[in-house]
Amino acid sequence: MRAMRWVSSVFKTEHEITAVQNTKNRKLVVGSLLGAMAAILQSAGLIGGVGYAFSIMATGPIVLATVTSIQIGLLTYAVTTFLLVILHPSEVLVFLFTTGLLGIALGIGFKLYKTRSMVSVLGGIALTAGILILLYLFHFPVLGPSISSKVSGTVIVGVLLFGLLYSWIWMNLCIVGKKHLNKFMTRKFIQEKDESG
Template sequence: MRTFLSRGIRALFYNKIDDVPTMDHYSQLSKIAMGAIMAALAVIFQSAGIFIGFGYVLSMLATWPMIIAASISFQIGILSYVTTIFLLAIIQPSEVLVFSFTTGLLGISIGYGLRKMKNVFKVMLFAGGTMSLGIIVLISLFQFPILGPSVNSLGLGMLGSLSLFSLLYSWIWIKVSLIGMKVLQKAMPERKPSVYDREG
């Protein structure tokens, strides 16, 4: 029984990440174009948060484009992140803080982690910690009711619950991302490296 549980835990959290699709063989211009597309998608998804119900679900999907952008390269991820914030400030200002400190920040953290850390457990800790910190900043510094109007301070119990939720939520996104990236890689045309391409 212990062996079964041990294998299950390892399969869920400790497995290595060896097959994250990249755009390393694409030109810098192609990477920037992809980053711009991801920023546009993030704006569309995050803006849906103004609609009650299904709009909240769509706004959560704003994490996905940021994961893709950051997995291309950290620079492209940051560029997409900043561009999305700028566009939201114009189109839907009420969603700027939510994106900046939760959905967008989580996406950047996971994308960077998948590319650099190569381990589900490490990525989960990094992304979960980043998301928790973002929510703490929203509540403590900006007094933004991200967890509801009744939560305006964070006690020890709330911090513990927040940390567990952030870790679980990050793990779910990591698993979804790995599956989605494989599908995306199959959909993208293969391109051999060219001597004219610049490293990005």
């Protein structure tokens, strides 16, 4: 009974992420900076080892840009793609269909839905679709060379479960990150106010 109440409370919990109102120029500048940051993080895989840990962080800037504005998020997604064509062309497909697509889906989820579960499910479905498109349409070995590019129900279910879990983790990371960012911005604002007063 307690487990059912806990599951129910987790799925009904609101995420409390909202966008700060900014001018169009400021949004464009922020979107451009976030796009450059996402491209650098995605390209970090060139280093190998630790670089792969950094490359999965490319989702974060895309989520931030999309929460600012869906239009800015899509522009940031496009800017990052073009930068990757120059910096690390082999990462373009991976970004377009995994890290970048997840960022767009989570950002849109935060804008459209109030509950964490809906945000997480939207991101998970988008990530699953992206991985399956890479695997079965482009025959890109996104899951490694041991996974065949022939359609398999087991692989599809496994990718869906992974996509939902990974999306849930990213959704929670975004919420924690936003809380810390808000605290930092509030502290900075108070400090600037004290210095000017």
